Amino acid sequence: xxxxxxxxxxxxxxxxxxxxxxxxxxxxxxxxxxxxxxxxxxxxxxxxxxxxxxxxxxxxxxxxxxxxxxxxxxxxxxxxxxxxxxxxxxxxxxxxxxxxxxxxxxxxxxx
Amino acid sequence: xxxxxxxxxxxxxxxxxxxxxxxxxxxxxxxxxxxxxxxxxxxxxxxxxxxxxxxxxxxxxxxxxxxxxxxxxxxxxxxxxxxxxxxxxxxxxxxxxxxxxxxxxxxxxxxxxxxxxxxxxxxxxxxxxxxxxxxxxxxxxxxxxxxxxxxxxxxxxxxxxxxxxxxxxxxxxxxxxxxxxxxxxxxxxxxxxxxxxxxxxxxxxxxxxxxxxxxxxxxxxxxxxxxxxxxxxxxxxxxx
Numbered sequence: 001x002x003x004x005x006x007x008x009x010x011x012x013x014x015x016x017x018x019x020x021x022x023x024x025x026x027x028x029x030x031x032x033x034x035x036x037x038x039x040x041x042x043x044x045x046x047x048x049x050x051x052x053x054x055x056x057x058x059x060x061x062x063x064x065x066x067x068x069x070x071x072x073x074x075x076x077x078x079x080x081x082x083x084x085x086x087x088x089x090x091x092x093x094x095x096x097x098x099x100x101x102x103x104x105x106x107x108x109x110x111x
Numbered sequence: 112x113x114x115x116x117x118x119x120x121x122x123x124x125x126x127x128x129x130x131x132x133x134x135x136x137x138x139x140x141x142x143x144x145x146x147x148x149x150x151x152x153x154x155x156x157x158x159x160x161x162x163x164x165x166x167x168x169x170x171x172x173x174x175x176x177x178x179x180x181x182x183x184x185x186x187x188x189x190x191x192x193x194x195x196x197x198x199x200x201x202x203x204x205x206x207x208x209x210x211x212x213x214x215x216x217x218x219x220x221x222x223x224x225x226x227x228x229x230x231x232x233x234x235x236x237x238x239x240x241x242x243x244x245x246x247x248x249x250x251x252x253x254x255x256x257x258x259x260x261x262x263x264x265x266x267x268x269x270x271x272x273x274x275x276x277x278x279x280x281x282x283x284x285x286x287x288x289x290x291x292x293x294x295x296x297x298x299x300x301x302x303x304x305x306x307x308x309x310x311x312x313x314x315x316x317x318x319x320x321x322x323x324x325x326x327x328x329x330x331x332x333x334x335x336x337x338x339x340x341x342x343x344x345x346x347x348x349x350x351x
Contacts, residue, residue: 034279035270053185053247055278077247 001025001109003067003090006046010104012069012092016081019088023066025109030102034059041065048101052076057083057091065089069105071098115337117149118142118329120180120190120265120291120316123160127221127240130321134230135164137322139171145326149337151176151316153190153265155240156210158203160225162196167228174337179206180265182241183248188265188272190291191255194339201258209244248278252286261343262286266293266318268301281308288346289314294328312346 004021007014014021026044031037032051041047043064049056052074060068061083067090070076076084076091084091094101121138122129142150150168152161152175161177168175177199178192193199214237215223223236246254248264255262264274267281267290274281274290281290289312292298298313314330334341 033276035276038279051185051278053249053278053282055280055282058282059279077249 003046006067006105006108007090007092009108010094010101012094015070015076015084015091015093017067017084017088017090020067020090023090025066028102028105028109029065030098038063046105048098048105050074050098052080054079054083056080057087057089060089061087067092069094069101071096071101112333112335113148113337114331115148115334115341116146116326116329116331117151117314117337117342118145118147118317118319118326119149119151119176119178119192119263119314119342120153120318121150121325122180122318122320123152123154123164123225125157125160125223125225125236125240126154126320127215127217127223128320129154129221132322133320134226135160135167135228136230138164138325139167139173139175141322141325143171143173145329147173147326147329149174149176149332149342150325151178151190151192153178153180155180156182156206156242156244157223157236157240158199158206159234159236161199163225163227163233176339176342177202181206181251182243182272183251184243184246185248185277186243186272187248187274187277189248189251189274190263190265191251191260192263192339192342193255193258193260198258198260202255202260205254206244209246210238210240211242211245213239213242215239248274248282248285256286261288261346263289263291263314263346265291267291268296269293281311287311288343291316293318314346
């Protein structure tokens with residue numbers, strides 16, 4: 001499944017990084033501790049978080065994540081948007097909270 | 112110039128996790144007994160115990176700086192230091208404006224009381240002081256600098272509530288006047304493993320919650336006389 005297909009299926013808002021929409025989604029990781037994501041997320045995963053700081057895009061790039069989803073209607077900071085564009089990683093958003101967003105993604109990936 | 116021994120991260124009884132022995136007089140006397148010449152009062156998201164500690168410090172001959180340990184929206188603990196009562200009031204207003212109104216449960220978290228010199232209760236902070244405020248770290252840094260204060264992320268290497276635990280690494284471009292290491296880390300080892308931080312001034316403080324912790328870590332800083340101006344110059348002067 002591509003990031004684009006996932007975004008459509010889960011009705012996610014695209015904030016930035018449309019260049020990354022054709023990347024393949026290999027799984028998901030839900031965490032708000034960036035140090036945890038740095039240590040344990042794997043390449044190709046979609047990361048679900050409420051953190052909006054620009055470091056999320058730096059870590060998404062470092063770990064070669066396929067996309068980032070901000071939950072609970074949080075909007076990215078301006079420098080976070082800029083980094084998403086620069087790193088060409090899709091930054092998405094939803095009004096749902098982390099539990100339900102993770103559940104919906106899980107059901108989509110592992111029907 | 113003197114080399115002032117400074118412990119710039121001390122909680123009082125006002126912090127829910129602060130020991131009942133952390134009263135103004137005890138803090139000042141313990142700090143003096145440990146040979147400190149400069150301390151900062153840094154309760155969680157509050158400055159309310161600062162004035163009494165400073166007054167006791169003036170009487171006993173110890174310089175006391177106003178401060179707070181602010182929990183940012185990312186749940187990063189950051190120290191803010193200010194000089195004047197006017198600045199302290201502005202900082203206090205900012206904290207009260209941005210702290211979520213979650214009532215404290217003293218049975219779980221501890222009491223949030225501030226006291227006078229004779230340890231009589233002056234007031235109780237109603238909302239849980241350890242919550243994250245609704246401002247991100249860059250907003251907090253910007254605010255503290257806008258009122259002429261100093262901004263220092265606390266115990267950055269710790270596995271909880273630190274810049275590194277919450278944000279993975281120190282964000283490039285963060286406008287910090289210094290970075291604080293906890294008393295559990297050797298600063299020389301840390302700096303040799305984290306050379307990307309060499310442009311920052313590194314300080315170490317005790318994060319004391321008990322009287323016995325005061326001065327268990329400290330930083331010696333060159334200044335004309337112990338106080339906010341001296342601290343500001345010492346932290347913000349370019350170094351090797």
